[in-house]
Amino acid sequence: MTHRFPIKEIARQSGLGTATVDRVLNDRAHVSPQTRARVEAALAELEAQERQLSARGRRMFVDVVVEAPHRFSRQVRAACEAVLPDVTEAVYRPRFLLRETMTEDEIVAALARIKKRGSQGIILKARDVSTVAGAVKDLEAAGIPVVTLVTDIPQSDRSAYVGIDNTKAGFTAAYLLANLLPEPTGTVLTSRSQETFQGEAERFFSFREQFLSLRPNYEVLEVTGGAGLSMKTKRRFVEGLENVASVDAVYSMGGGNRAILDALKDTGFAPRHFIAHDLDADNLSLLTQGEIGFVLHHDLHHDMRQALRAVSARHGLFPKTDLQLLSDVQIITPYNIPGLIG
Structure with missing residues (x-):
């Protein structure tokens, strides 16, 4: 598999071990299709991020974890990638975990994996249940800010909520x-x-x-x-x-x-x-x-800018933000559809 990135960098982007990434890159045996797809996705993300490296700033990983139907999670991903050049205080490298459904245990396990491998921030759309709130508290205590997106987990000590009122x-x-x-x-x-x-x-x-x-x-x-x-x-x-x-x-x-x-x-x-x-x-x-x-x-592009800047604020790279960053409610009819749909 052709690439120009260090194995350690691909491993960090994909969330896999370096040995696993090496097996995929060298087309060795005992590699599942899902693992190969994760490495391929990581390479595509690194190439996209490379295009915005002209921005001067600290490089930071942010994990976007969303439980939602694909029709909505695709919008979240597109909005995040579209606004990356607008956020100039840091060069953000997003890693996406987008699932149509996740059990409470699966959400908690995913957040635990992110905590273990390290991250500069998490943008999270998940259920408001005690187990998930506890996982968010653990992340915040470990210095990993969590910003909830479009649906809040208010008892979790998250850094901010971003999205529609x-x-x-x-x-x-x-x-x-x-x-x-x-x-x-x-x-x-x-x-x-x-x-x-x-x-x-x-x-x-x-x-x-x-x-x-x-x-x-x-x-x-x-x-x-x-x-x-x-x-x-x-x-x-x-x-x-x-x-x-x-x-x-x-x-x-x-x-x-x-x-x-x-x-x-x-x-x-x-x-x-x-x-x-x-x-x-x-x-x-x-x-x-x-x-x-x-x-x-509501404007997801605006929301994603706000979310990334809320993460930046927790790292001292942007002025302190409010705990709730609310988007206006727009009433759309067939006659006022926005020209750009994220």
């Missing part, structure tokens, strides 16, 4: 639907991918509180689960709609919206209004096709 997002969705729905009574269906994502919980509880204060005779029905993945989400919705008489609108906080729409069609429902989150490829297509009416969006 989830409470405002819930209030915004409530205001929109309360003014769009003409009938005095009805049912609004809400969807969360998981109960343990704190950001989605904030959206749900603020939405329900505000919507019912404006439309007290409506019912807010909740369906949770599916992790935003198509088959799992559709199955959860088909089950959740079995004893429902009508659905007038949908507020989807966790994605999987094609699957939600398919489940609604299969069970005979055609809600007038559908509010989703994030301009990923699926939602962009559904929005332009008229399948959903509004997307509550």
